[in-house]
Amino acid sequence: MNYDLIVIGSGPGGYVAAIRAAQLGLKTAIVEKESLGGICLNWGCIPTKALLKSAQVFEYINHANDYGIKVNGAEADFEAVVKRSRGVADGMSKGIQFLMKKNKIDVLMGFGKIKKAGKVEVKAADGSIKEYEAKHTILATGGRSRELPHIKQDGKKVIGYREAMTLPKMPKSMIVMGSGAIGVEFAYFYATMGTKVTIVEFMDNIVPVEDEDVSKQLNRSFKKIGIDIMTKSSVEKIDSSGDLCKVTVKTEAGEKVLEAEIVLSAVGYSTNLEGIGLEEVGVKTDKGRVLVDEFYKTNIAGVYAIGDIVAGQALAHVASAEGIICVENIAGHHPQPLNYGNIPGCTYCSPEIASVGMTEKKAKEAGYEIKVGKFPFSASGKASASGAKDGFVKLIFDAKYGELLGAHMIGNNVTEMIAELVVARKLETTGMEIIKSVHPHPTMSEAIMEAAADAYGEVIHL
Structure with missing residues (x-):
C-alpha cells in the first residue's frame, strides 16, 4: 500500500508518467475510474482517427472514377464504422494494460482523491474505499466536453464529442457549434458519410487558432464537400422538443432559426478538478487550472499536476511530455523545461x-x-x-x-x-x-x- 509515486488518471499524461517513473526505479501505481488510456485512447484521439479513416476510404471509393477505377453501389454501414472505431479503442486500451504489467505498475481502479500527508484515497465502483501512501502524487485527471450555461447537452439530440462517436444511426442533418479541432473533424466525418452539416463559429474564421491563410483554405475545401459555414455567429438557444432541433443562431445580419436532427457542441473543454481533494489539501488553482512551476510542482509538497488541468495546450503529446519532465525531476534528473512555443498542433479533417x-x-x-x-x-x-x-x-x-x-x-x-x-x-x-x-x-x-x-x-x- 506504500508507493514512491501514485498517478491519478491514466490518459496520455498519466500512463506515460507512470511508465517513465517505473523505468527510473520508482514503485508506482496508477488510479483510473473508467478505462486505461483515458479520454484520448477511449473517446478522443484514437477512435476519432478510426472514424476519419472510414470516411476517407468512403471518399476514395466515391471518387474512384477520378483514378480510372469503376465502383458501383458503395454505401456506408454506419453501425459497422462505429463498431470498428470502438474496436480500435479497445485494442489500444488493452495495450496500456499490457504496458502496466510489463513495467510492474499497480492499477488501482476507482476514483482517486489526494489526502493530507502523502495519502491517496481510491473509491471503487462498488463504493468501497481504500487508502494508499505515496511520497509523490501526480494529478492527471484531464478534461471533458464543455457545456455552455444556456445550451444543455441531453446526450440524444444535443450532444458532446463522446456521443458523436457512438450515435445509433447516421443523422440526416447536424449543426456543429465550434470549429476547433474537434468541431471540424466531426464536421468532415459526418459530411463525408452523407450528413448535411452546418458549422457555427463565433470568431471571424473557422479553426481560429490557425494562421488566417489556413482557415481560408479549409473554408474553401469544406464548402466543396457541401458543408455550410457560418462565422461571426453564435447559437443562442435550442428547442429540442420536436423531431428536429430548432436552433436560434445570432449572426451579423440578425437571428436565424436552423433545423437539424443533431446539434454537436464542440466549444472547448472543462477541467476535471471536482472531488479530487484540491480544496481540502489546499492546492492552488486559477480559472479552472492547477497552478504549477516549470516542473509541475503545486504549492503543496509532494503534489504535482500535468496535462489538461494545468496551463498550456490541451494536447495528448503535451501531457505526455509534461509527465516525463515531472517524473524525471522527481527522480533527481535535470530535465529541460518544456518549450510551449514549439508544440505542434494537428487537426485530422481532410x-x-x-x-x-x-x-x-x-x-x-x-x-x-x-x-x-x-x-x-x-x-x-x-x-x-x-x-x-x-x-x-x-x-x-x-x-x-x-x-x-x-x-x-x-x-x-x-x-x-x-x-x-x-x-x-x-x-x-x-x-x-x-x-x-x-x-x-x-x-x-x-x-x-x-x-x-x-x-x-x-x-x-x-
Missing part, C-alpha cells in the same frame, strides 16, 4: 492541418521583420499524382537571423510532415539550412523545402 510556432499575424505583432514563403500543393507532383492538390505549406522566418518563427500547413498527410519543422526549430535551424537540406522527390515534404526557398526568392517550381 485536408489535414498542422502547425507550430507563430502565425504571420502573431510574428508581426511581436515586432519581427519577417520573410514568408508559401508553396501550394497544386504545384507538387506527388500531390497531383495522389489527387490531393488542396492546400499549401507556409513558413515564416525572422528576416534578420533566418530563424524559423512558424510553420503552417494544410493538405494531405501534413500531420506526418510537421515534426521535421518542430525538430528544425528545436535545433535553431535557419531558412537557408532547410533549403540546402535535400528533400526526396516526389514527396509532399518537398513543399517544405520549396516554401523555404520561396521566402528567400529561390523557389524553383513556382
Whole structure:
C-alpha cells in the first residue's frame, strides 16, 4: 500500500508518467475510474482517427472514377464504422494494460482523491474505499466536453464529442457549434458519410487558432464537400422538443432559426478538478487550472499536476511530455523545461492541418521583420499524382537571423510532415539550412523545402 509515486488518471499524461517513473526505479501505481488510456485512447484521439479513416476510404471509393477505377453501389454501414472505431479503442486500451504489467505498475481502479500527508484515497465502483501512501502524487485527471450555461447537452439530440462517436444511426442533418479541432473533424466525418452539416463559429474564421491563410483554405475545401459555414455567429438557444432541433443562431445580419436532427457542441473543454481533494489539501488553482512551476510542482509538497488541468495546450503529446519532465525531476534528473512555443498542433479533417510556432499575424505583432514563403500543393507532383492538390505549406522566418518563427500547413498527410519543422526549430535551424537540406522527390515534404526557398526568392517550381 506504500508507493514512491501514485498517478491519478491514466490518459496520455498519466500512463506515460507512470511508465517513465517505473523505468527510473520508482514503485508506482496508477488510479483510473473508467478505462486505461483515458479520454484520448477511449473517446478522443484514437477512435476519432478510426472514424476519419472510414470516411476517407468512403471518399476514395466515391471518387474512384477520378483514378480510372469503376465502383458501383458503395454505401456506408454506419453501425459497422462505429463498431470498428470502438474496436480500435479497445485494442489500444488493452495495450496500456499490457504496458502496466510489463513495467510492474499497480492499477488501482476507482476514483482517486489526494489526502493530507502523502495519502491517496481510491473509491471503487462498488463504493468501497481504500487508502494508499505515496511520497509523490501526480494529478492527471484531464478534461471533458464543455457545456455552455444556456445550451444543455441531453446526450440524444444535443450532444458532446463522446456521443458523436457512438450515435445509433447516421443523422440526416447536424449543426456543429465550434470549429476547433474537434468541431471540424466531426464536421468532415459526418459530411463525408452523407450528413448535411452546418458549422457555427463565433470568431471571424473557422479553426481560429490557425494562421488566417489556413482557415481560408479549409473554408474553401469544406464548402466543396457541401458543408455550410457560418462565422461571426453564435447559437443562442435550442428547442429540442420536436423531431428536429430548432436552433436560434445570432449572426451579423440578425437571428436565424436552423433545423437539424443533431446539434454537436464542440466549444472547448472543462477541467476535471471536482472531488479530487484540491480544496481540502489546499492546492492552488486559477480559472479552472492547477497552478504549477516549470516542473509541475503545486504549492503543496509532494503534489504535482500535468496535462489538461494545468496551463498550456490541451494536447495528448503535451501531457505526455509534461509527465516525463515531472517524473524525471522527481527522480533527481535535470530535465529541460518544456518549450510551449514549439508544440505542434494537428487537426485530422481532410485536408489535414498542422502547425507550430507563430502565425504571420502573431510574428508581426511581436515586432519581427519577417520573410514568408508559401508553396501550394497544386504545384507538387506527388500531390497531383495522389489527387490531393488542396492546400499549401507556409513558413515564416525572422528576416534578420533566418530563424524559423512558424510553420503552417494544410493538405494531405501534413500531420506526418510537421515534426521535421518542430525538430528544425528545436535545433535553431535557419531558412537557408532547410533549403540546402535535400528533400526526396516526389514527396509532399518537398513543399517544405520549396516554401523555404520561396521566402528567400529561390523557389524553383513556382
